[in-house]
Amino acid sequence: MSGQCLLQPSPSRLFPLRSTSTTLSPSVNCRIGVSDYVAVECRNLCFSVSTRQGISVPILRDCSFRIPSGQLWMVLGPNGCGKSTLLKILAGVVNPTSGNVFVEKPKNFVFQNPDHQVVMPTVEADVAFGLGKYHDMSQEEVKSRVIKALDAVGMCDYMQRPIQTLSGGQKQRVAIAGALAESCKVLLLDELTTFLDESDQVKV
Numbered sequence: 001m002s003g004q005c006l007l008q009p010s011p012s013r014l015f016p017l018r019s020t021s022t023t024l025s026p027s028v029n030c031r032i033g034v035s036d037y038v039a040v041e042c043r044n045l046c047f048s049v050s051t052r053q054g055i056s057v058p059i060l061r062d063c064s065f066r067i068p069s070g071q072l073w074m075v076l077g078p079n080g081c082g083k084s085t086l087l088k089i090l091a092g093v094v095n096p097t098s099g100n101v102f103v104e105k106p107k108n109f110v111f112q113n114p115d116h117q118v119v120m121p122t123v124e125a126d127v128a129f130g131l132g133k134y135h136d137m138s139q140e141e142v143k144s145r146v147i148k149a150l151d152a153v154g155m156c157d158y159m160q161r162p163i164q165t166l167s168g169g170q171k172q173r174v175a176i177a178g179a180l181a182e183s184c185k186v187l188l189l190d191e192l193t194t195f196l197d198e199s200d201q202v203k204v
């Protein structure tokens with residue numbers, strides 16, 4: 001654990017799952033404030049919501065941690081302790097009330113519910129959607145990335161399928177493919193396996 005994450009009402013825990021870099025030792029290569037080796041860093045992060053009565057309710061309180069590049073980490077904690085909120089802040093979807101956040105770019109976020117993410121009419125168009133912001137990317141490159149990403153999630157045969165005909169697990173795989181297609185430095189995955197069957201959960 002490279003930091004402590006204090007969340008309300010019950011603390012979450014950050015666990016490293018697997019290092020994809022066998023040559024770098026995090027303790028040697030992780031430097032505060034230098035983005036070369038730090039993928040994600042939060043310092044004294046706080047997030048509160050206001051009730052109708054104007055009372056501020058803390059969701060995240062003084063959350064600080066650092067995650068080095070090239071590693072896979074998991075946030076564990078009970079329902080409602082703030083895991084999704086933390087990920088949304090890291091994704092830039094929600095602003096923290098106070099504190100500092102650094103997330104290496106490009107980054108991508110796969111939502112808990114794929115229905116909130118798959119937006120285009122077909123699988124191919126949906127996976128290509130995020131690549132639209134890279135204006136100088138050729139059509140060939142877009143196609144090649146889409147095929148590669150769909151192949152990685154076992155959905156190549158579904159390229160022309162209308163999104164609304166997919167199952168929940170298939171939509172989730174398409175959402176993951178969309179994130180993979182962008183070759184992100186940081187991939188934020190919220191309850192990635194919710195809609196996946198047991199064998200796909202193991203693959204993930």
Ligand SMILES: Nc1ncnc2c1ncn2[C@@H]1O[C@H](COP(=O)(O)OP(=O)(O)OP(=O)(O)O)[C@@H](O)[C@H]1O
Binds near residue numbers: 059079
């Ligand atoms: N915009 C909001 N307004 C009011 N309360 C909120 C808001 N966003 C989050 N919360 C509350 O903050 C707490 C943390 O929510 P969050 O979705 O981050 O929890 P979680 O750890 O991801 O839960 P789960 O494991 O059930 O998915 C919950 O009690 C939730 O009701």
